[in-house]
Structure formats: C-alpha cells, structure tokens
Amino acid sequence: MKKRLLALLLVLTVSVMATACGKSSTDSEDGTQTNEPAVETEEAVQETEAAATDFNVGMVTDTGGVNDKSFNQSAWEGLQQFAAETGAQVSYLESTQEADYSSNLDKQVDEGKNLIWGIGFAMADAILEAADMNPDANYAIIDNAYAETPDNLTGVVFSAQDPSFMVGYAAAYTTETNSVGFVGGMTSDVIDQFEYGYRAGVAYAAKELGKEITVDVQYAESFSDLAKGKAIATTMFSNGCDIVFHAAGGTGIGVIEAAKDAGKFAIGVDSDQSDLAPENVLTSALKRVDVAISLISKKLLEGEAIGGQTFSFGLAEGAVGIPENNPNMAPEVYEKVMAIQDKIAAGEITPPYNEETFEAFNQ
Structure with missing residues (x-):
C-alpha cells in the first residue's frame, strides 16, 4: 500500500507541477490572456540581493x-x-x-x-x-x-529508476561473464527504484542480445559501512560477476574499491564516481x-x-541520467544507452520502480 x-504521489506531483508551469500569462479585462514580461526595477533588484x-x-x-x-x-x-x-x-x-x-x-x-x-x-x-x-x-x-x-x-x-535502467542496459551490453550484481544500502522504496530499474535494464538488453544474464542482489543494511560493501562486492566478483552497481551511499565506496582490486567494473550512483577508480567505474547512475x-x-x-x-x-x-564522459564504456554501447534515454523521455519505455512494476514490465 x-x-x-x-x-x-509521484504522478500527482508531476501533474501539479505541469499545471503550475503552464500559468505564465495574465488575465486581461476582456477575459483573454496576455503574456506580459515582468519588469524589475533597479531598486527591486537591490532589495532582492539584500534579502538574499x-x-x-x-x-x-x-x-x-x-x-x-x-x-x-x-x-x-x-x-x-x-x-x-x-x-x-x-x-x-x-x-x-x-x-x-x-x-x-x-x-x-x-x-x-x-x-x-x-x-x-x-x-x-x-x-x-x-x-x-x-x-x-x-x-x-x-x-x-x-x-x-x-x-x-x-x-x-x-525518478531514480530511469538512470538505473540505463546503467543496467549498459552493463548487459558490456558484461563478458553474463553475470552482474547489485548492492543496496538498506531496503526501502527509494532503493527499490535503483534495484528494479537496474534489473529491468539488464533484462531488456539481454532480450535484445538473445541471451540470459543473471543479476546477483544483496543488501548491506547500511549506508556507511565501507568494509561491508567491499566484502559483498568481492564475493560477487569471485562468484563470476564482472560488473556491480551500487546504491549504497558510503557503503558503495567499498564496492568500487573491490572492483579496483578485482580488475572488474563498478557502476557508481548519484554523482559521477569515476574519480574513485578511473579504470574501474563503467559509468554512474546520476541523481542530481x-x-x-x-x-x-x-x-x-x-x-x-x-x-x-x-x-x-x-x-x-536534467536531474537524472549518466555522465557525458564514460571512457570505460564502448562508444557503440554509449550510443545505445542514449537511444534508450530518448525512449524513456518519450514515454516509450517506463522503467519499473518496485517489485510489482518489475514483474509487470517483464510480462
């Protein structure tokens, strides 16, 4: 429930914001609407700056x-x-x-x-x-x-499921072992967006490629335990995963360290995390x-x-997506991911955000 x-709430919020954005005109006496630009006096500008x-x-x-x-x-x-x-x-x-x-x-x-x-x-x-x-x-x-x-x-x-879908799609086109992983911080509605968006992106690409790609999912139950994140990811890499996406805050730094130690790829989250391991971060799911x-x-x-x-x-x-520069991603894969982004933006693909929508997406 x-x-x-x-x-x-997400749907209603988008609708309310769209309506508010549309109110850019003023009503004239005859009932028509006119778009009149606002004029700021120098005094008003100075008052605004002082208030700031x-x-x-x-x-x-x-x-x-x-x-x-x-x-x-x-x-x-x-x-x-x-x-x-x-x-x-x-x-x-x-x-x-x-x-x-x-x-x-x-x-x-x-x-x-x-x-x-x-x-x-x-x-x-x-x-x-x-x-x-x-x-x-x-x-x-x-x-x-x-x-x-x-x-x-x-x-x-x-809409964190959107960039998560995109990086999952990229992971599926990049993996050589057909096995990838996901490390979450703590189970919640928010982290569900990352997990199920990612899994759906992997599944969507796997279908295009005509093969099966498995996704190992584990939670650290912490957003600050770097050592636990590293331990979980190290085990995933040892078990055959060659790419692991994290949505785990500070815990995820351990995931990136594990990728560096194993010579595999990690996928960052929220910010562009490529600076943490320039040769081992495939891309990042940006949430600005x-x-x-x-x-x-x-x-x-x-x-x-x-x-x-x-x-x-x-x-x-412009608050979600992936970085413009992804040196560890093949150019042809990046182009495919950008095409997926366009489809999401156009409503042709609606990434799932929880287990229920994930199951419906894969039917």
Whole structure:
C-alpha cells in the first residue's frame, strides 16, 4: 500500500507541477490572456540581493556524512552553488548515528535557519516530527514523499529508476561473464527504484542480445559501512560477476574499491564516481540532488510557497541520467544507452520502480 501511495504521489506531483508551469500569462479585462514580461526595477533588484544575504539555509546529513561521494556530498555542493549564485548563507551538520537527526534539526532551528534540509529518507520521521513541533520553521527532505505533508515541509523525490535502467542496459551490453550484481544500502522504496530499474535494464538488453544474464542482489543494511560493501562486492566478483552497481551511499565506496582490486567494473550512483577508480567505474547512475537543492532553495528565497507539497525531478529537469564522459564504456554501447534515454523521455519505455512494476514490465 505504501509503495502504491508513493507512486500515486509521484504522478500527482508531476501533474501539479505541469499545471503550475503552464500559468505564465495574465488575465486581461476582456477575459483573454496576455503574456506580459515582468519588469524589475533597479531598486527591486537591490532589495532582492539584500534579502538574499540574510537568507540562511542549513542541512543535516544522514549517517553517510557530507563526504560520502554520493547524495550527501551532492546536496552540500548544491547548497554551495545556491550560495554562490545568490549570496545566501549556507551550512551543514553531520549525523554520525540516527540518534543525531533530531538534535541536529533542533540546532538548525535554534540558529534561525530560513530553510532546513534533511538529506535522505532515513530522516523522514525525524524531520516530520520537527516540522510538527516548529510550525514557523521551513523544512525540506530529499528522497521522501508523505501521505499528508505539513504546510512547512517540502518533499523532494527523483525518478531514480530511469538512470538505473540505463546503467543496467549498459552493463548487459558490456558484461563478458553474463553475470552482474547489485548492492543496496538498506531496503526501502527509494532503493527499490535503483534495484528494479537496474534489473529491468539488464533484462531488456539481454532480450535484445538473445541471451540470459543473471543479476546477483544483496543488501548491506547500511549506508556507511565501507568494509561491508567491499566484502559483498568481492564475493560477487569471485562468484563470476564482472560488473556491480551500487546504491549504497558510503557503503558503495567499498564496492568500487573491490572492483579496483578485482580488475572488474563498478557502476557508481548519484554523482559521477569515476574519480574513485578511473579504470574501474563503467559509468554512474546520476541523481542530481544538487540541482534539486539549489532550485527548491531559490524558490523559497524568491517568495514562492513550497511547503505542503512534493517536487519530482527526472530527465526533463536534467536531474537524472549518466555522465557525458564514460571512457570505460564502448562508444557503440554509449550510443545505445542514449537511444534508450530518448525512449524513456518519450514515454516509450517506463522503467519499473518496485517489485510489482518489475514483474509487470517483464510480462
């Protein structure tokens, strides 16, 4: 039921955003609509710039930390970009354990932040409780949608199944052993998007190739245990996998280290992780948390009401995909992956995001 609810929220959010984007005209007295460009006076610009310098945004990481080479780091990069473009003040607090979430959120309120970001679905309960307790504070969370969202809380979700499908497709066209792997951090609706999108991409390509390709799936039950990620991936490589995709935050760095040690390929997540092992990262499934963080923060700075709703980011917003440069991927495979991206964008392929939609996709 929860997964169906998330899917429904995603659909409704896209519809609401599309409607809002369409309201770019003004009504004249005779009932017709005219597109009149807004004119900003120099005084208005100066007032906006002055307001920005007093605008203060804070974020709280999950247990992966701000240097996880994944979505926490991407979030902080997005805030830094927002600050560079607007002059706003930004800061972060790291959580070393789940018990830190509530206290870190409280600290941000005490510091008078105009907007407080919680990074990752693991913070969903803590940030909802904080929003209820502090109705005058503004909160936003990455990777979570609520059945009922308070007026001072904003959800942000991504179509992570789309880039996951793309990297699965690339893995199937690259594997030499016909055996690939997936390492997840913790089982959740969000990581389901990565797992089932990836598995569907592998299956789709395998069908085109006329062969069977197996996918070994394991979970580390952690987003910060590098050693466990490395151990799981090392076993996968020993058992015949030659490509392993991770959606495991800091744990996934261990997967990439294992690929480097084994002379095999890993597929990164969230950010372009090729710098971690230039010869052993096939590609990365990008989820541009930085794009979402910067955009939503700007909306609030400019006076737009963002609370009580969920924003969805995908291919149209340039928030998911794969890197432009993939030196370890054959050029002909890259071209095929780009063709798949076009089909996803056009609605010709709808990657699955959980077990139920995966089974339907493969029928």
